[in-house]
Amino acid sequence: MAVHKMTDGSGRWYASFYFKDSFGTTHRKKKEGFATRREAKAFEDNFVKQHSGSCSMTFQALYEQYMQSSTARLRESTIRKKQHIFRDKILPTFGDLPVSSITPLMIHEWQTAMMQTEYSPTYLRTINNDLAAVFNFAEKYYGLDRNPCRNEPRIGKRDAKVMQFWTVDQYRQVIECVTDPELHAIYQILFWTGMRRGECLALTIEDVDFTSKTISINKTRDRRGGRDVITPPKTENSVRTVTIPDQLCAELQTYIKRLYQPARTDLLFHRSPSNVSTSLGKAAEHAGVPRIRVHDLRHSHASMLIELGFSPLLIAERLGHDSVDTTLRIYSHLYPNKQADVAAKLSALA
Numbered sequence: 112m113a114v115h116k117m118t119d120g121s122g123r124w125y126a127s128f129y130f131k132d133s134f135g136t137t138h139r140k141k142k143e144g145f146a147t148r149r150e151a152k153a154f155e156d157n158f159v160k161q162h163s164g165s166c167s168m169t170f171q172a173l174y175e176q177y178m179q180s181s182t183a184r185l186r187e188s189t190i191r192k193k194q195h196i197f198r199d200k201i202l203p204t205f206g207d208l209p210v211s212s213i214t215p216l217m218i219h220e221w222q223t224a225m226m227q228t229e230y231s232p233t234y235l236r237t238i239n240n241d242l243a244a245v246f247n248f249a250e251k252y253y254g255l256d257r258n259p260c261r262n263e264p265r266i267g268k269r270d271a272k273v274m275q276f277w278t279v280d281q282y283r284q285v286i287e288c289v290t291d292p293e294l295h296a297i298y299q300i301l302f303w304t305g306m307r308r309g310e311c312l313a314l315t316i317e318d319v320d321f322t323s324k325t326i327s328i329n330k331t332r333d334r335r336g337g338r339d340v341i342t343p344p345k346t347e348n349s350v351r352t353v354t355i356p357d358q359l360c361a362e363l364q365t366y367i368k369r370l371y372q373p374a375r376t377d378l379l380f381h382r383s384p385s386n387v388s389t390s391l392g393k394a395a396e397h398a399g400v401p402r403i404r405v406h407d408l409r410h411s412h413a414s415m416l417i418e419l420g421f422s423p424l425l426i427a428e429r430l431g432h433d434s435v436d437t438t439l440r441i442y443s444h445l446y447p448n449k450q451a452d453v454a455a456k457l458s459a460l461a
Contacts, residue, residue, distance in 0.1 A: 114151040117143060124151040126158075166255045170213065170245070171206040177248045186342065188333055196241050200225070205242075210249055215259045218242075222266045235267030274444070275403040276411035277302075284398040285391075294390050296366045297380055300326070301405065304353045305412030305430045308384055308405050309333055313341055316367060317375035324360045327352045328431065334384055349431035413438075417445045 117123050125143035140158060145151035157172045166173075174197055182190060204221050205213060221242075225235055242260065249255040277285070282302050289295045300311050306328060313332035320327070328351050331344045344350055355363075367373060388405050395402045403411075409430065416426050427438040 114148055114155060116148075124148050126151040126155040128155050128158075166211040166249055166253050167209050169206065170208050170210055171202060173210050173249055173253070174202065174206070174245055177245045180248070186345075187340075188342075193241055196238055200238050201242050210246075210253075210255065211257075213259050215261075215263055218259045218263050222263065226266055230267075232268035236265060236269055237267070239266050269440075274410055274441075275401070275407045276414045277400065277403060277407070278411075279415060281400045282408075282411060285394050285400050288394040288397040289390070291390070292366055292369065293380055293382060294387070296362060297382065297387055298391065298394075298408065299359050299362060300355075301408040302412060303356055303359050305409045305416075306353070307331065307345070307349075307409060307431075308387060310344060310349070310431075312378075312380055312382065312384065312387070314379040315376050316370075316373055316379055319363055319367075319379070321360060321364055323354075324357070325352050325354050332378075332384075344431070346431070346433055348428075348433050351428065351431050353429055410442075413442055414445055417442060 113128060114124060114126050117125055123143070124145040124147065125141065126145070127139075127141040129137055129139050142151075142154060145154065157168055178190070178193070178197075181193070185193075204224075205217075208217075222239065225238060230238070243265070246255065246258045246260045250258045286295065286298055286302075289298060297311055300306055300314075301308065304326065306326075309331035310328050313330040314326065314328075318327045318329070319325075328344060328349065330341050331349075333340050333342065363379075367379075370377075384405075391405055391408075392402045413426055413430060416429070423435045423438045423442075426432075426442075427435045430438065432438050432441075
């Protein structure tokens with residue numbers, strides 16, 4: 112193991128050393144450009160611990176290993192969200208500490224500090240889960256014998272208490288205030304199909320089948336670094352085909368006819384996600400209807416289907432949920448109202 116000053120006259124340092132990986136194989140590692148000898152030595156020490164499976168590495172080093180492992184398993188958008196959470200909420204507290212030195216009391220105090228912020232209950236749960244995931248990773252792959260998150264209650268809540276959605280009448284009041292044909296078509300699709308915003312903005316002309324009156328959902332669109340990126344949808348079950356009502360079918364036919372020489376593979380819409388959100392809020396304000404998020408149009412669609420008496424299985428398939436359990440978890444509070452209908456119908460048969 113050695114740390115040396117570079118010979119190019121820059122005054123910077125480099126680390127050059129051998130290390131054994133978790134399989135016992137010896138490798139050589141060299142990294143240049145450190146401002147001080149101390150930084151070069153710290154890199155060497157952390158690297159060796161990181162690749163030998165030692166929990167004496169810093170939490171920062173463990174986090175880097177965890178993210179490297181997660182990159183091939185998670186969507187790019189999920190990775191970016193995790194990076195943001197760790198950078199701002201977790202690494203400032205735990206980054207420089209050896210993993211094995213982090214105690215349940217430290218976790219408890221960090222949780223207390225997080226709970227004193229204005230973060231929503233669901234966001235707090237996400238932050239907490241991300242921290243716990245790193246320690247679970249260390250426990251599984253690095254032999255961490257004392258997981259400090261193991262017995263600490265999780266903070267936050269999995270689902271928000273209040274779910275916002277519009278009734279059909281409220282939606283109609285809002286959509287009457289939308290005069291732009293493109294935005295009008297986007298909101299119509301979102302409300303009458305329960306599609307996610309990214310799925311809607313990724314639609315191409317060939318995804319709409321006017322004969323069967325269906326829309327095929329097989330991709331999603333996101334905005335990254337000022338450019339549009341088309342990726343596979345959120346989950347395998349998100350790939351689906353949904354039926355659309357006659358009036359939506361007619362509106363999309365008219366909308367496409369107005370496009371200039373469209374190809375079947377062209378995007379149906381070109382609005383940015385932020386513009387879709389901002390414009391919906393302005394339309395709601397103009398209509399005198401409480402503002403909701405664009406994603407709440409999806410909740411509005413689900414609420415409408417529940418009120419119409421459709422089964423959780425059908426709703427799960429239409430929304431592209433992983434399972435019926437997901438649908439029931441999100442919308443269970445809307446189902447108790449149906450019990451009175453069941454009792455009334457049974458009484459009529461008695």
